[in-house]
């Protein structure tokens with residue numbers, strides 16, 4: 582890191598016109614907590630709970646999970662932490678829960694598995710709620726929602742777990758709940774989803790894969806995989822606009838949030854916060870501190886008339902160079 586970037590660590594993530602865009606970290610590892618705190622991240626925008634499930638020989642029980650989530654929540658309290666419910670399937674396999682499918686990315690993954698196995702979901706939600714006792718920084722995020730009914734079912738299970746814990750005399754509060762927008766159908770349902778939850782978080786890794794029909798892990802088609810594709814940009818804009826109608830904040834937690842060129846566009850669209858791997862944080866903060874919302878909006882309008890992803894990237898890189 583250059584000295585200039587390091588100096589940014591202590592400085593606020595604010596645009597030139599004084600708008601605060603919180604920058605959060607993506608993680609799934611307890612060992613990352615200290616470096617993440619030291620990176621200047623204002624919280625955890627995506628904690629992938631699959632990792633603690635992957636390193637075991639069986640499903641971790643309520644106490645094990647609770648201890649894990651407690652460490653994450655405590656490390657950042659009172660700053661926000663977003664715990665995502667189990668998102669296995671697709672490219673993330675559990676050795677003790679084999680899934681054989683022709684098309685895993687279109688198959689049984691994320692919320693589809695946990696809704697078919699409410700006992701797994703309920704243990705995880707109970708562990709999250711219990712871990713949050715006395716802290717007020719838990720947010721729960723639901724992955725791979727492709728239909729409003731999945732959200733309704735998830736919410737009903739979350740309320741069930743919450744009520745049960747209250748009856749057991751636990752001193753817990755209802756956390757904020759969010760939905761990941763990472764499947765094209767969710768883009769077109771964003772308003773209906775947003776009105777039922779507290780926030781939306783766009784998972785651009787999967788959203789790009791599904792919108793462009795390009796496997797995110799296949800090097801043969803890697804050149805076709807680009808989150809700056811005009812279709813992806815339009816989709817994100819539509820999500821932000823739909824959520825605005827219901828006055829709900831939208832964040833981006835895919836890799837795109839850590840791309841300085843993309844950050845300009847997301848800022849222009851009115852994204853409320855960005856969550857990324859810690860290694861991208863200072864570069865994105867630098868972009869935010871060197872742009873006004875007005876300038877970002879002007880750049881976005883230019884990009885919205887472009888038809889080619891290469892043209893978009895070239896143009897954004899020029900803008901980055903001009904900003905310094």
Ligand code: PEP
Nearest residue numbers: 763784785786787834835
């Ligand atoms: C995403 O899909 O953009 C995302 C953040 O989730 P994951 O990378 O864990 O699938």
Ligand code: MG
Nearest residue numbers: 763784786787
């Ligand atoms: Mg995803």
